[in-house]
Structures are given as C-alpha cells and as structure tokens.
Amino acid sequence: MSGVGKTGRRPLAVYAVVYLMFLYVPVLFLPVFSFNDSIYISFPLKGFTFDWYRSMMSNEPMFQALMNSIRVALATAAISTLL
Structure with missing residues (x-):
C-alpha cells in the first residue's frame, strides 16, 4: 500500500487541475484578444480587426x-x- 487513500489524492488532483487551468487558460485567450479592436484586454470585445x-x-x-x-x-x- 502506498499509504495515500483515495481521499488523499482528490485534493492533489483538484490542485493540479486548478494549477494547469491557471497556466493555460490565459494562453488560450491570447488569440481571441489579438483580434480585438480595442487596445485594452476586456470583455465584451469591441470588434474584430x-x-x-x-x-x-x-x-x-x-x-x-x-x-x-x-x-x-x-x-x-x-x-x-x-x-
């Protein structure tokens, strides 16, 4: 036995998912904002350009x-x- 039960792995899995989202979600939004007409990064987008x-x-x-x-x-x- 590894000593770590299923309840011990769950917080680690949640932490890993939140951490990866923190890293990759901004990268996924970069192409969207690159076509924004506004000079500011904000929602809603001002237009397509x-x-x-x-x-x-x-x-x-x-x-x-x-x-x-x-x-x-x-x-x-x-x-x-x-x-």
Missing part, C-alpha cells in the same frame, strides 16, 4: 524577429527529424 497584425507586419524589427523565429523553428524541426 486585423489591424494589430498589419501593424506588426509593417514594423520592420518585428517582422525580422518573426522571420528569424520561423527560420529557427524550421531548422529545429528538420534537425530533430534527422536525429
């Missing part, structure tokens, strides 16, 4: 950073596939 993405693509340092990230991701995927 691609302006933030247009602004990012027209900003040369941001665009270069995006391209560098894509190059690194592709190189990493290719190398890890070969290994």
